[in-house]
Amino acid sequence: MSIKKIILWIILLVCICSGVVYSGLHRSMDTKLDITAVNDIAQSLAKNWDNIDQMQLTDLDYGMDYVVLDNDMKLVKATRRGLNEDINTAISNRDTIFDIKRNEEVLGKLIIYNDIQERWTRYRNYLFVFAEMVILFAALASLAYYLYIDRSIFQPFRRLKLFASHIAAGNLDVPMEMDERNIFGAFTESFDIMREELKKARESERMANQSKKELVASLSHDIKTPVASIMAVAEIMAAKSQDMMDQKQLNTIYSKAEQINTLIMNMFNATLEELQELKVNVTEQSSQVLYELIKKADYNDMVTYITKAECIVHMDELRLAQVIDNVISNSYKYAGTAIDVSVEINGEFLEVAFQDYGTGVNENELPLLCNKYYRAGNSQGKGGTGLGLYISKYLMNKMLGDILCENTEKGFRVKLKLLIT
Structure with missing residues (x-):
């Protein structure tokens, strides 16, 4: 998978998560009161007012919390504990207050609990959890991206470094490790081709040096033969000559030929390059x-x-x-x-x-x-x-x-x- 595809997938996933969070928060923060549900609750309470003690409010909650007070402002019923159980507290909390009527007779008060503060608290908690999830996701994505970069870029470069150290040390027998999945596949292949060419060049040089040494060795036999002849002739002529000057010159020829013969032996045992x-x-x-x-x-x-x-x-x-x-x-x-x-x-x-x-x-x-x-x-x-x-x-x-x-x-x-x- 290429880097572009990974980035596109990350962006798409972030957009989806953001949309889900926005949709959930939008629904949870909808504070519009359902008048129909409130009227139904009020009418049901009025209808069963005489037996309200036995009435189950959970059947009429419509997802709302509310409190029922009589005309003396005393608590009659509540959907749960912890709600505002008097008018003053309800007003300070901006609860919605309705009269419970039966045939135009006010039987009591219905206080619809305003839970906006609790919703905001849940919203903050939800946002905090979402932020933690985003951070965790970003950390995991970064780790995954780092592992991908390490596998596709850094590891090939480390192998290149090791390969270069082998080349610098003159070890041309260690091939370059190939991996078609990384983005430097062709690049590393070129390096391995370079290694092969260097190896061929070294072998060619070795063979050329070997050929040179063999040529020098073969010439040694051809050169030593005439030098030996010169030494023999000079020695014979010096023995036969009666003239002191001639003997001196012939002895010089002999000594020089002998020196040449020695130098030739040394030269062909070890070339001048060595x-x-x-x-x-x-x-x-x-x-x-x-x-x-x-x-x-x-x-x-x-x-x-x-x-x-x-x-x-x-x-x-x-x-x-x-x-x-x-x-x-x-x-x-x-x-x-x-x-x-x-x-x-x-x-x-x-x-x-x-x-x-x-x-x-x-x-x-x-x-x-x-x-x-x-x-x-x-x-x-x-x-x-x-x-x-x-x-x-x-x-x-x-x-x-x-x-x-x-x-x-x-x-x-x-x-x-x-x-x-």
Whole structure:
């Protein structure tokens, strides 16, 4: 049942009750005296005056209360007790007084009791009861209306709230409860359709990620084969070569191929989108390891040591080699100048600074360099994915250190901070 129908039924019921009350009150408040009935009572009393003591007045009441007095104004008969039994009291109550005559002889007085005051009292009591009934009816109607509103509006909204909490929590398997009787049936159905579409989209995304991982895994086999061949050829050529320069370059090729092979294994065990899966095994090692890692990464022989320091630091040699290789490669790619390396102890950190003499980057871009996929303005025309510094920062943080980028008067500097034991 709709709200409009409920309101119409309530209005109709109130009108019917009001009509019944008005009709009853109109009849009860009719004070017009029935002259015919009064004459009949007077004539009957006159006719039976001599035997009035034995006469039953209830047979002649006509719905009226009255008192019979003799000529001495003494009470002869009354329809009930509590009526006005003398002329003065009757006059003050505005009772109607008639003479009881027989053959023009006045036998006594007939006093018709004026019950208007009692009627008004009954009317007030009746009105009070009616008001209580109306209030009770209104309360019951309000309760019924509230229950209807709660069932048809509030309960669906509470279910929507619970449904939204499931969606917000990522639980897309709980369907929306449908109820065709409430006014939001189509609305809730749309929400459930939305849930189904979100579930399909999530499944599609999961399958796409799975496909991506499978593609990366399949490429790993194809990439590792030529890398292994490069390592084998470089190793053979280095063993056969008699020239020291050639041996050095071949050893560099071999070490880089070996590093590529290790990175490929890590990359295909955990994709770049899932860096938390890249394991970092931090151990305590001498800072002398740094110089060997820098030497292997300097395939253009453009790195010069300015200062060195000796201490024990927290590091993962493989991951630190990856970071140093990325820093030096970036310098070669974007600056193309010599690189000065300074290593010094600053508080609880060993700081390794790589200073090139290029143009650097815009100051506004410095805070963004380590963001995923971000590439500075000087990278136009040069290959790259914007992941190198992002991965490097992640790895340095895992080694309890950090990486900082800054412009200097001479050019651009990248500083690696390693925690000292």
